[in-house]
Amino acid sequence: MIADENVDMVSHVGKVKGMAMYARVLVAQVKSGESEALTQVVRDSVVPAVKQEVGFKGLLLLNNVETGEGISITFWETPVDLKASETSGYLQEQLAKVAPYLTKSPGQGVYEVVVQV
Numbered sequence: 001m002i003a004d005e006n007v008d009m010v011s012h013v014g015k016v017k018g019m020a021m022y023a024r025v026l027v028a029q030v031k032s033g034e035s036e037a038l039t040q041v042v043r044d045s046v047v048p049a050v051k052q053e054v055g056f057k058g059l060l061l062l063n064n065v066e067t068g069e070g071i072s073i074t075f076w077e078t079p080v081d082l083k084a085s086e087t088s089g090y091l092q093e094q095l096a097k098v099a100p101y102l103t104k105s106p107g108q109g110v111y112e113v114v115v116q117v
Helices: 035-050 079-087 090-101
Strands: 021-029 056-063 069-076 107-113
Touching: 021 079, 035 056, 035 069, 035 090, 069 079, 079 090, 079 107
Parallel strands: none
Antiparallel strands: 021 069, 021 107, 056 069
16 A cells, blocks of 8 residues: 555554544435525534534535535544533534425434544
8 A cells, every 4th residue: 555645544453643532423305595694604603512512633524516416524632522512412402403495304313533634
């Protein structure tokens, strides 16, 4: 395998060399015509709230303008931090903010980040 010097290599134990990070991925269908309003709510309300969470490392919000599918990926320093964002009520509060713009509750998964460029 050829190593790219800009890529953190995965070690033999499955951790990114020198770091670990965890991601919560939410996949949702945005109501027709509500994409801009949803994005504004995320910028104005969700982003300031998530920045206050212990262990928060970053957020990506992806939108497929053709299908209306949206994906939110939040990154967390430890699995404990990620889980705490659920048990503290934080996640439920944020989902309530965006629920009016979605056709149904988003599906979600939790992942370990194994390569970051």
